[in-house]
Amino acid sequence: MIRAARVVLAFAVAASAGRAAYAQAAPDLDPKIVQLVAQVSQERLTATLKQLETFGTRHTMSSTDSATRGIGAARRWIFDEFRSFSPRLQVGFDTYVIAKQGRITRDTEARNVMAVLPGRSPRRVYISGHYDSRSADVLDAGAAAPGVNDDGSGVALTLELARVFSQSGVEFDATLVFMCHVAEEQGLMGAKLHAQRAKEQHVVIDAVLNNDIVGNDRGGNGIVDGESIRVYSEGPEDSPSRELARYVQRWGMRYVPSHRVRLMARPDRFSRAGDHTGYNQYGFPAVGFRESRENFTRQHDARDTFEGLSPAYLAQNARVNAAAAATLALAPERPVVTNDRGQATIDGQPSGYDAHLRWKASPGATAYRVFWREAWGPDWQHDVLVGNVTELTLQNTLIDDLVFGVAAVDALGHESIVSPYIAPPSTAVDAGDIKTVPAR
Secondary structure, eight states: OOBOOOEEEEHHHHHHHHHHHHHHHSOOOOHHHHHHHHTOOHHHHHHHHHHHHTTSBOOTTSOSSOSSSSHHHHHHHHHHHHHHHOTTOEEEEEEEEEOSBTTBOSOEEEEEEEEEEOOSSSOEEEEEEEOOOOOSSTTOSSSOBOOTTTTHHHHHHHHHHHHHHHHSOOOOSSEEEEEEEOOGGGTSHHHHHHHHHHHHTTOOEEEEEEESSOSOOBOTTSOBOOSEEEEEEOSSTTSHHHHHHHHHHHHHHHHOTTSEEEEESSSSSTTOOOHHHHHHTTTOOEEEEEESSOOGGGSSSTTOSGGGOOHHHHHHHHHHHHHHHHHHHHSOOOOBOBOTTSOBOEEOTTTSSSEEEEOBOOTTOSEEEEEEEETTOSSOOEEEEOOSBSEEEEETOOTTTEEEEEEEEOTTOOBOOOEEOOOOOOOOOOGGGSOOOOOO
């Protein structure tokens, strides 16, 4: 039963007590997730990368008839790999016919390859990469384009996590979707078409973890970094995608502490985009994983071969994905922190100088964690676990100076993404709408 009683904390105490409460109350890491993360196989990733290289090119408009070369052979092999992992996976093609336009020089059948692991609820968590590739000439469908890193690395990661999750025996609350997009190199078309269809069908997508160029630890300038991964997210600062990025950092690094998650406060690399962008454009929370040090000479080039990759580094990136996705898929739904009119349920009561937070209960939650930070700060600075309540007051705490959020926590410590309290944007007022009287 939810206790609606108000919890009142003095701010001076709460700021430090929040950290202490976390250290004392946070459970040990979930052994199921620890085991799942440990099952990621560098050897299997290596084998997948080498197989993807054998197709020569995976250009969206390359051969669909050959058994060994081109997009058709690649998508059939990916489909069969998904099918081989577990009968729990629902494997299929997500098919569209793209009319001649832009980089698509003729009407072309495009097939995303997807595997769905049903959970107890219909809300979805995606892990994805794109399986198409291209040479320097984006229109040349026959040129060599092995695409082992761009984006064989993301495909290998997606396939490996489909295997690990489907064979884990863990029952997840969220439905997990392992997606290999197509036509990314022609303008993110496969991702955009799928996101559009999901929007039209009112599919609930909690998160998209998109991996594109995540297998190389040596930059083109010779700098090596095999101990971190970049995660890009669409703004503004408390957008759903930014909260997802913070979540990936928080939980990915708890389970894989040796691998640093570097958050990037922009949609993608400068003036570039990835399939996560397609989901963002339809209102879904999505982030883009990118290796820390890129070698641009091995992208969109015949030199993008297996020799340019580090399977050990790719395995670490896969483990970070696995930790974040598993924790989120086991956690309750995030709390609702708005009323029926969409207004944030936060005010300064009872004194006018307090922070009074209310939220709606999340099914399956047994506690809630309240977060706050300075309004200029990029990340949460303080948190406190408040038990199974739906209201909290922090005394002498101006809501003008701080940003607040709340996450739902279940009995095993699985924590949802934070729901931030956000003021609605101000509406522009046209000066022509302001009534005036003639000046005397």
